[in-house]
Amino acid sequence: MNVASYTYCIVCIQFDPTVDSNSKNVVETRGKGRKNDSSKFHLKFDHVLSHVLQYSQMNADDSFYLQNFCFSLFLRPLFQTYLSIHYPTSYQKVLLAGSIADGTVWMYHTPTSKCLQVFVGHEAGVTACSFTPDGKFALSASQDGTLRVxxxxxxxxxxxxRFNDTEAAALTCMGINGGVDGQLVICGSENGAAYVAHVGKKKVVATLRHAEVTPTGAGGMDVDGEEEVLTSSVEAVAFAPSAVNTNWCATGGMDGLLKIWDxxxxQCRQICSPKHNTTMEDATAPAEEEKTNDGGEGTGITRLQWHPTLPLIFTSSPDGAIRLYDVRNGQLVHSLSGHIDMINDMDIQFIxxxxxxxxxxxMVVTASDDKCVKVFEVDVDMVLAQSQQQ
Known part of the structure; x- marks a missing residue:
């Protein structure tokens, strides 16, 4: 379902955490207004209109506003400020927005649009931000290689x-609510590693080596002036839900591999790839070899999300595809297409x-460089049954 098209690339999207997760299927979508304006889009559940999601849009002065609309979209023209937003489940009236431009993190009271706090200290752009599950602390990961509490x-x-004293590789993503006490946080890095830290104990507890650093070095700009993306970079991380296994986490990289860790x-316990044939030996190969083995450019992973009760993971990719993996055997269960450019963000509501x-x-909602937001409905039981029959 293509909900809307916009003038700018859409970089962040999130479901409203106040929505009832037991709502029925989407049966109707309707919109009013022109493209790239404050058009009201509603999802209709059982013929009862609901403020299913929140909508935010960047203004010309780098500010943004929230309204009681369908999607929590984050639109920004090229080179503008905010790259990450977090709208917590338990504290719905407060929103965090991290700035990629000046390394600050802004905390807003959404009903009044008032800025409650600005967190200053990072020496480079903020790539991810979140509250801890208990709401006591705010977390931010930065291109300066640090995670701040x-x-x-x-x-x-x-x-x-500070995860790497010898080389402050940029942090790219963050996952929270790990471990039995929910105090573990995981950060992905451009150097091919994911770091796990315990917020309460203020201790780094694990370093997970997803991929080896690309031999050509770190990032920079290519001949066309575009920002290069390292094939070794870890771009998506998440802890498994307690109903699956509190000792598991997942990392997804631009090498196209989804890895499950104990x-x-x-140790890496399983590897998932689009071609089904990646072995543990492949996982230790240099990044350039992984890129070739796993389908070439475009099959990296930009976001991942666990199923709340089953050992399944949804991923989004630069090639515009959404994939569902069974992490027990590494098999690709199902894939979805529709976008024609990189998927920047993905959020899922499970019914x-x-x-x-x-x-x-x-209900999978995605935001892409093709300037479109799309909603996909996946019957998990049905696709699992079809996969077993093949």
Missing amino acids: WAPKTGLSRHVF LTTC MPENGVGGGKA
Whole structure:
């Protein structure tokens, strides 16, 4: 379902956490207004209109506003400021926005559009931000290679995690709510590693080597003036839900590989790739070889998200595809297409069966460089059954 097209690339998108996850299937979508304006788009659940998602759009002065619309979109013209937003589940009236331009993090009270706090301290752009699950701290990951823990009330930095003393590789992404106590946070890096830290203990507990650093060095600009993306870069990370396994986490890289890790041993336990044939030996190959083995340019991973109760992971890619993997055997279960350019962000709302049995349905919303937002409906049980028959 193509919901809307816009003038600018869409870089962030998120479901409203206040929505009832047990809502029925989407049966109607309707819109009003012109493209790239404050058009009201609603998803209709069982013929009852609901403020399913929140909408945010960048203004010319780098500000943005929220309205009671369909999607939490984050639109920005090229070279403008915010790259990451976080709208927490338990504290719905507060939003974090991280600046890629000046390394600041802004905390907003959404009902009043008032800025409550600005966190200052990063020496480079902020690529990811989040609240801890208990809401006591704000977290931000930066291109300066640090993860900072902030006190929301005072705006002061409570701790700084420096994961690599010899080379401050840029952090690209972040996942929270890991471990039994929910205090683990994981950050992906351009150097091919993912770092796991315990916020409460202020300790780095694991370094997971997803890929070896690209031999050509770090990033920069190509001959056309475009920013280069390292094939070794880890662009997506997430902890497995407690219903799956509290000791598991996942990393996705621009090498096209999805890797599942056991935090009790810090070892990779499974590798998923679009071609089904990646082995553990392939996982240790240089980044350039991985790029060739796994389908070439465009099959990297930009976002990943676990199913809440099953060992399944959805991924989005630069080639515009969404893929569903079974992490038990590494097999590609299902793939979705529709975008014609890189998917920058993805969020999923799972509609679980009332009896709690089965995978339910997944409402997948994606934001892309093709300037479109799309919604996909996936019947998880059906695609699993079809995959088993093949």
